[in-house]
Amino acid sequence: KAGVTQTPRYLIKTRGQQVTLSCSPISGHRSVSWYQQTPGQGLQFLFEYFSETQRNKGNFPGRFSGRQFSNSRSEMNVSTLELGDSALYLCASSPVEGYYGYTFGSGTRLTVV
Amino acid sequence: AQSVTQLDSHVSVSEGTPVLLRCNYSSSYSPSLFWYVQHPNKGLQLLLKYTSAATLVKGINGFEAEFKKSETSFHLTKPSAHMSDAAEYFCVVMDRFGNEKLTFGTGTRLTIIP
Numbered sequence: 505k506a507g508v509t510q511t512p513r514y515l516i517k518t519r520g521q522q523v524t525l526s527c528s529p530i531s532g533h534r535s536v537s538w539y540q541q542t543p544g545q546g547l548q549f550l551f552e553y554f555s556e557t558q559r560n561k562g563n564f565p566g567r568f569s570g571r572q573f574s575n576s577r578s579e580m581n582v583s584t585l586e587l588g589d590s591a592l593y594l595c596a597s598s599p600v601e602g603y604y605g606y607t608f609g610s611g612t613r614l615t616v617v
Numbered sequence: 618a619q620s621v622t623q624l625d626s627h628v629s630v631s632e633g634t635p636v637l638l639r640c641n642y643s644s645s646y647s648p649s650l651f652w653y654v655q656h657p658n659k660g661l662q663l664l665l666k667y668t669s670a671a672t673l674v675k676g677i678n679g680f681e682a683e684f685k686k687s688e689t690s691f692h693l694t695k696p697s698a699h700m701s702d703a704a705e706y707f708c709v710v711m712d713r714f715g716n717e718k719l720t721f722g723t724g725t726r727l728t729i730i731p
Binding site for chain 2: 508535537539546547548549552554559560562594596598605606607608609610611
């Protein structure tokens with residue numbers, strides 16, 4: 505079956521712009537999480553959605569937001585981009601709860617110039 | 618609160634020799650523990666998981682890990698390294714009750730010497 509699909513794979517944006525990243529989970533998976541990966545901070549949790557509700561949120565500013573649709577697809581949005589937002593953004597999905605393991609997508613590489 | 622410490626940032630082994638990647642964890646509750654692998658410019662792949670069943674966990678590609686509660690450790694091993702094992706490895710912890718957040722270690726880069 506298809507894995508977790510993230511689009512686009514690469515993005516280049518200018519400071520101050522906003523960006524929307526998309527994630528399609530594995531069919532039947534209802535929990536979707538987002539992570540930011542940078543060389544300096546490593547992998548950090550952004551937020552997790554289940555049945556269109558945000559259940560958990562990491563320590564990121566309000567410029568980072570997300571949502572989940574009724575088909576479990578998820579989007580994350582970053583407004584007023586800063587150079588420090590350059591990172592690999594990873595989406596992960598799980599059937600219901602994550603303690604049996606999340607499946608990750610290949611990520612979206614965002615570069616802010 | 619949960620946390621993970623990967624004791625080595627870089628490990629080098631010769632092809633065909635054993636691999637040991639060390640991980641200690643801290644968790645307020647009974648944790649789930651995972652090892653993920655990341656090849657260059659790729660996403661994360663789940664190698665194996667501990668979810669309070671058997672303490673010795675077998676994963677893909679010949680990897681295994683042992684959960685030791687008394688030592689709060691979850692070290693990853695493989696009897697014989699292969700060139701394709703060269704990658705970044707992450708030890709990950711998740712509290713099992715109501716907190717759907719994975720906490721990642723800082724990663725161990727595994728280099729295989731031909």
